[in-house]
Amino acid sequence: MTNPQHSAIAEQVWQNIYSETEQTLAAEPVLAPFLQATILDHSSMGQALSYHLSSKLASSAMPATMLRELMDQAFAEPAIIQAAARDIQATVDRDSACNLFSTPFLYFKGFLALQAYRVAHSLWQGDQRSLALLIQHRISLVFAVDIHPAAIIGAGLMIDHATGLVIGETAVVEDSVSIMQSVTLGGTGKESGDRHPKIRCGVLLGPGAKILGNIEIGEGAMVAASSVVLKPVAAHDIVAGVPASVVGHTKTQEPSKVMDHYFKCS
Numbered sequence: 241m242t243n244p245q246h247s248a249i250a251e252q253v254w255q256n257i258y259s260e261t262e263q264t265l266a267a268e269p270v271l272a273p274f275l276q277a278t279i280l281d282h283s284s285m286g287q288a289l290s291y292h293l294s295s296k297l298a299s300s301a302m303p304a305t306m307l308r309e310l311m312d313q314a315f316a317e318p319a320i321i322q323a324a325a326r327d328i329q330a331t332v333d334r335d336s337a338c339n340l341f342s343t344p345f346l347y348f349k350g351f352l353a354l355q356a357y358r359v360a361h362s363l364w365q366g367d368q369r370s371l372a373l374l375i376q377h378r379i380s381l382v383f384a385v386d387i388h389p390a391a392i393i394g395a396g397l398m399i400d401h402a403t404g405l406v407i408g409e410t411a412v413v414e415d416s417v418s419i420m421q422s423v424t425l426g427g428t429g430k431e432s433g434d435r436h437p438k439i440r441c442g443v444l445l446g447p448g449a450k451i452l453g454n455i456e457i458g459e460g461a462m463v464a465a466s467s468v469v470l471k472p473v474a475a476h477d478i479v480a481g482v483p484a485s486v487v488g489h490t491k492t493q494e495p496s497k498v499m500d501h502y503f504k505c506s
C-alpha cells in the first residue's frame with residue numbers, strides 16, 4: 241500500500257538530489273561524466289539507483305546489464321524507493337558530516353549496501369534465493385557489509401561508515417534505527433532457527449556493538465560502543481560493557497534520531 245507522505249518524501253528527495261547535482265556539475269566540471277551517468281541521465285531515483293548499484297556490484301558471474309534488469313524490477317516497487325528516500329532523509333538529518341541529499345546516494349556505502357540488500361530481500365521473498373545470495377556476496381565484497389537477504393529491515397535507517405556491519409538471517413531491524421560501523425546482529429552459535437536479535441524502532445547502536453542471540457533491544461534503547469549484549473534490553477535503557485549491563489536511561493524517545501551518545505551512569 242502506498243503511503244502518500246512517504247511518496248511525497250521520495251519525490252522531494254529525488255528533486256533535491258537532482259538539483260544539488262546540477263550545482264555540483266557547475267562547480268566541478270571534471271565530474272561531469274560521472275554525475276551525468278549516475279544521476280542527471282535518469283528521470284527517477286529508481287532508475288538512477290539501479291544504474292549506480294549495477295555498476296558497483298557487477299562481476300563476471302552477474303554482468304551490469306543483467307544486474308540492472310533485476311534492479312529495475314525491484315526499484316519499480318514504490319515501497320522500496322520510499323524506504324531508500326527515507327534512509328537518505330535519515331542520513332541528512334542525523335549525520336553531521338552530511339548536509340546534501342546527493343552525498344549518501346553517490347558516496348555512502350552504508351546507504352548503497354542497504355539499497356542493494358533491499359533488492360536481494362525482494363528476490364529472496366520471490367524464491368530467487370541463489371540470485372539473492374549472489375547479490376549478498378557482492379555487497380559483502382564491495383562494501384564490507386554482510387546482510388543476509390532474509391533479514392527484515394525497516395526504513396529511515398542510518399548506517400554510518402558501515403565497514404564490518406553483519407546482520408544475520410533471522411534478525412529484524414525496525415524503522416528509524418541508527419547503526420554505526422562494525423556492529424554485529426548475530427547468533428550466539430548455540431541456537432538454531434530463529435536465533436538473531438530483534439531491534440525495535442528508534443534504537444541507537446554504537447560502533448562495534450555485538451548483539452548476540454534472539455534477544456530484543458527495546459524501542460528507543462541505546463547500546464554503547466563495543467558492548468557485547470547477551471540479554472534483552474528494555475525500551476529506553478542504555479547498556480554498556482562486556483557483557484553489557486544497564487547504565488542509564490535515554491533522555492529522548494528515539495536516541496537514533498538525535499544521535500545522542502551521552503549516557504550518565506545511574
Ligand SMILES: CC(C)(COP(=O)(O)OP(=O)(O)OC[C@H]1O[C@@H](n2cnc3c(N)ncnc32)[C@H](O)[C@@H]1OP(=O)(O)O)[C@@H](O)C(=O)NCCC(=O)NCCS
Pocket residue numbers: 406408424425426427428429430452468470482483
Ligand atoms: C554468546 C557467547 C558470548 C556465550 O555467552 P554466554 O551465553 O554468556 O555463555 P557462557 O555461559 O559461556 O558465559 C559465561 C560467562 O562469561 C560472560 N561472557 C560471555 N561472553 C563474554 C565476553 N565476550 N567477555 C566477557 N565475558 C563474557 C557471561 O556473561 C557469563 O558471565 P557470568 O557467568 O558472570 O554471568 C559465546 O558463545 C560467543 O561468543 N559466541 C560466538 C558467537 C558469534 O561469534 N556470533 C557471531 C555470529 S555472526
